[in-house]
Amino acid sequence: MxxxxxxxxxxxxxxxxxxxxxxxxxxxxxxxxxxxxxxxxxxxxxxxxxxxxxxxxxxxxxxxxxxxxxxxxxxxxxxxxxxxxxxxxxxxxxxxxxxxxxxxxxxxxxxxxxxxxxxxxxxxxxxxxxxxxxxxxxxxxxxxxxxxxxxxxxxxxxxxxxxxxxxxxxxxLPAGPQYYPEDEVTDHPERFIVAELIREKILSLTRQEIPYSVAIDILSMKTKDNGNVDIQADILVDRPGQKGILIGKQGSMLKKIGTLARQDIEDLLGSKVYLKLWVKVQTGWRDNPSILKSLGYNK
Ligand code: GDP
Ligand code: MG
Ligand code: K
CATH class of the missing domain: 3.40.50.300 (P-loop containing nucleotide triphosphate hydrolases)
Structure with a gap:
């Protein structure tokens, strides 16, 4: 360096x-x-x-x-x-x-x-x-x-x-090296930011104050030959009632979450995005070390 x-x-x-x-x-x-x-x-x-x-x-x-x-x-x-x-x-x-x-x-x-x-x-x-x-x-x-x-x-x-x-x-700050290339704004994988964007939409669209009961698990994120990005993600909730709220009447809430998140992700990645979301009940995910680890909380 x-x-x-x-x-x-x-x-x-x-x-x-x-x-x-x-x-x-x-x-x-x-x-x-x-x-x-x-x-x-x-x-x-x-x-x-x-x-x-x-x-x-x-x-x-x-x-x-x-x-x-x-x-x-x-x-x-x-x-x-x-x-x-x-x-x-x-x-x-x-x-x-x-x-x-x-x-x-x-x-x-x-x-x-x-x-x-x-x-x-x-x-x-x-x-x-x-x-x-x-x-x-x-x-x-x-x-x-x-x-x-x-x-x-x-x-x-x-x-x-x-x-x-x-x-x-x-x-x-001390004299030191340039640790990161100039165009790199974050060293977190894009997946993490994508998950945070989805979670942000959920928190702003649902008025409930249950800060930790929603987690996003990005199952796959693939760039296709035409440059479009395919993303599949699970929304993990703690209780069945929360699943109902997130899906909404005839899927209306989930659709809204998906649309808003997709727009932000497209801005972030600069490509067209196809986003598929599922809601899953995974009771007690917050206290389950292996789930936490799979979601990236493995420090
Ligand atoms: P964080 O939780 O500490 O990251 O706080 P945020 O950056 O999310 O800001 C929380 C709220 O405070 C948002 O609504 C911001 O728009 C607002 N906010 C942040 N900085 C300022 C400021 O300098 N002036 C005012 N009036 N609002 C601010
Ligand atoms: Mg903050
Ligand atoms: K905040």
């Missing part, structure tokens, strides 16, 4: 409660829909790696899942993957929302961050929603919580102060 002493690179973890704007931030700086967004909490289940590259730097971002109390194996997995990620990183962005008061979730994360010996930035997001007095108040609330390396108020949505944050971050 070429080594240019003026090139800075490293791994940066983004942590923070659900819905503070982590995915919005990643999407803004990387400019591609690789981190899945939703108004519902916990959409980002796996850590998604986004790669930012410019002339003199490369930053590999880890978008970690929301941190919460473990209650089953999947939650355990999430906690482990979120914090094992912190060992190999060069800096952490701890993001909060200016519109929310400091809570137990924030304190839990701060306690974890105390254990690591890396620069930690406090990112106060959504400043477009508040007035300057409120911002000072928030800074005061967090000032003594941790020995922050930097404090950056930003709006991930509107872009305020985001360039300044990125410049600062680049300076802080």
């Amino acid at each position: 070429d080594f240019d002493p003026n090139f800075h690179s490293g791994f940066v973890a983004i942590v923070g409660r659900p819905n503070v704007g982590k995915s919005t931030f990643l999407n803004r700086i990387i400019g591609q829909k690789i981190a899945i967004m939703s108004d519902k909490a916990q959409t980002t289940r796996n850590k998604i790696q986004g790669v930012y590259t410019d002339d003199d730097s490369q930053i590999i971002f880890l978008d970690t899942p929301g941190i919460h109390k473990p209650s089953n194996q999947l939650d355990d997995f999430m906690d482990k993957s979120a914090f094992s990620a912190l060992k190999d990183i060069d800096a952490v962005l701890f993001m909060i929302s200016a519109t929310e008061t400091r809570g137990a979730g924030d304190n839990f994360i701060i306690d974890q961050l105390k254990k690591i010996d890396k620069p930690v930035y406090l990112i106060i997001n959504k400043i477009d929603e508040i007035n300057p007095n409120k911002l000072l108040e928030i800074m005061d609330t967090y000032k003594k919580a941790l020995n922050w390396n930097e404090v950056f108020p930003i709006s991930a949505l509107q872009g305020n102060n985001v360039d300044e944050l990125m410049d600062n971050l680049k300076d802080k």
Whole structure:
């Protein structure tokens, strides 16, 4: 690998409660829909790696899942993957929302961050929603919580102060190689992103708040001679009632999910997509290690 002493690179973890704007931030700086967004909490289940590259730097971002109390194996997995990620990183962005008061979730994360010996930035997001007095108040609330390396108020949505944050971050990273080719925006297989796009549609179309009871299993993904992509996937649910909801009256819900997901997948892959979905009841999949493993939760 070429080594240019003026090139800075490293791994940066983004942590923070659900819905503070982590995915919005990643999407803004990387400019591609690789981190899945939703108004519902916990959409980002796996850590998604986004790669930012410019002339003199490369930053590999880890978008970690929301941190919460473990209650089953999947939650355990999430906690482990979120914090094992912190060992190999060069800096952490701890993001909060200016519109929310400091809570137990924030304190839990701060306690974890105390254990690591890396620069930690406090990112106060959504400043477009508040007035300057409120911002000072928030800074005061967090000032003594941790020995922050930097404090950056930003709006991930509107872009305020985001360039300044990125410049600062680049300076802080060590001289290092370009780990990934420039055109590679994620090192996750396309399958994973496709599954997340399908899951995103399910969460936004069904109003139920059952964050973990739906999983997507991509059975096959094939490019045909004419360039079209054939995708077959199972939607796994926990209970028969959920199957009914997802299929809908005469299949109407499943059709809607399929249509919306297909459009996004076509945008992502840049080819015509044929998407076939099935709904299957697999009671207790969340606590079944072999199913979790087959779905890619095998860290
Ligand atoms: P995540 O769960 O931390 O990844 O949060 P998301 O990026 O999914 O954002 C959650 C919600 O907050 C979405 O509706 C975003 O549009 C919104 N949001 C994110 N950043 C900002 C911001 O800077 N300002 C405002 N007003 N809304 C934001
Ligand atoms: Mg997210
Ligand atoms: K979210």
